[in-house]
Amino acid sequence: MFERFVGSDIVSIRDFTREDIEAVFKASDLMLELYDREKYSRLLEGKILALLFFEPSTRTRISFEVAMKRLGGAVIGFAEPYMSSVQKGETLIDTVRVLDGYADVLVIRHPNEGAARLAAEYAQHPVINAGSGRQEHPTQALLDLYTIYKEKGAIDGLCVGVMGDLRYARTVNSLLLALANFKVDVHLVSPVPFLDPRPALLEEIRNKVAVQLHRRLQEVLPQLDVLYITRVQKERFPDPSEYERVRGTYFVNRDTLKEAKDDLLILHPLPRVDELSIDVDTLPGAAYFRQAHYGVIVRMALLALVLGALQ
Numbered sequence: 001m002f003e004r005f006v007g008s009d010i011v012s013i014r015d016f017t018r019e020d021i022e023a024v025f026k027a028s029d030l031m032l033e034l035y036d037r038e039k040y041s042r043l044l045e046g047k048i049l050a051l052l053f054f055e056p057s058t059r060t061r062i063s064f065e066v067a068m069k070r071l072g073g074a075v076i077g078f079a080e081p082y083m084s085s086v087q088k089g090e091t092l093i094d095t096v097r098v099l100d101g102y103a104d105v106l107v108i109r110h111p112n113e114g115a116a117r118l119a120a121e122y123a124q125h126p127v128i129n130a131g132s133g134r135q136e137h138p139t140q141a142l143l144d145l146y147t148i149y150k151e152k153g154a155i156d157g158l159c160v161g162v163m164g165d166l167r168y169a170r171t172v173n174s175l176l177l178a179l180a181n182f183k184v185d186v187h188l189v190s191p192v193p194f195l196d197p198r199p200a201l202l203e204e205i206r207n208k209v210a211v212q213l214h215r216r217l218q219e220v221l222p223q224l225d226v227l228y229i230t231r232v233q234k235e236r237f238p239d240p241s242e243y244e245r246v247r248g249t250y251f252v253n254r255d256t257l258k259e260a261k262d263d264l265l266i267l268h269p270l271p272r273v274d275e276l277s278i279d280v281d282t283l284p285g286a287a288y289f290r291q292a293h294y295g296v297i298v299r300m301a302l303l304a305l306v307l308g309a310l311q
Ligand code: NCD
Pocket: 059, 060, 131, 137, 140, 170, 171, 230, 231, 269, 270, 271
């Protein structure tokens, strides 16, 4: 079940079948057990992970780092492009080739679409995409699904709402493609047309799951089992004046959620800015900090899988 991952790249969630996603869940369950038992293991002792982060990150970078260290491996690389020779004009390909020579696995985040794919073409070692451009964030989608699976027991049969910046949030893009492997009802809540998902994405998932588009959360809230919220992706707007027009167009607090099911699971990839009130944090279904913790577990699983440490 795990062989298919050995030595492979994780570039797009499109490369994952339902069976693959379930194998990641299995591996993550093993890692969770390991983590709860001893927090530190030697599974990846002697292995080196290289971080190539060309964009800001808190959770993704640090959770990859923690994941590698909890498994006994070491971490090198850079968290800001200005700390590397990219600042001097070195190309992405040269940077990748050099770090590929130093490490056993590469984790890359980059503002450009296709950057992780390009890195994977040039690297001999596995490349894991930690977010590229506006469309791909496969490890986030896997940890989002794993959180749903752990919190709800299963994914099939759920009614999942996804709200916020559906156009530029790569977490949403990858999550929707991942969800399309399951029997779910998807309700997209796009507060203003400018935040609507790209038509090509809608078409792609519509062939696989039932999808409805709403303007207001209240139209669908009472039916939802899961609500996934994202911030407006300010830095990804091609035109800053468009950002000014859409900022603040949606906001969720306890009051907004009055009509929700008691066990509504509330997820957010974080960081939150002004779209999700802290008064939601104390609801039992507010799982975004647990979700961030599962990020470590799922990334432990992915590293162990691609490095061939799981039988
Ligand atoms: C996301 C990202 O970088 O796309 N962050 C993350 O990995 N949790 C989401 C975001 O920045 O809004």
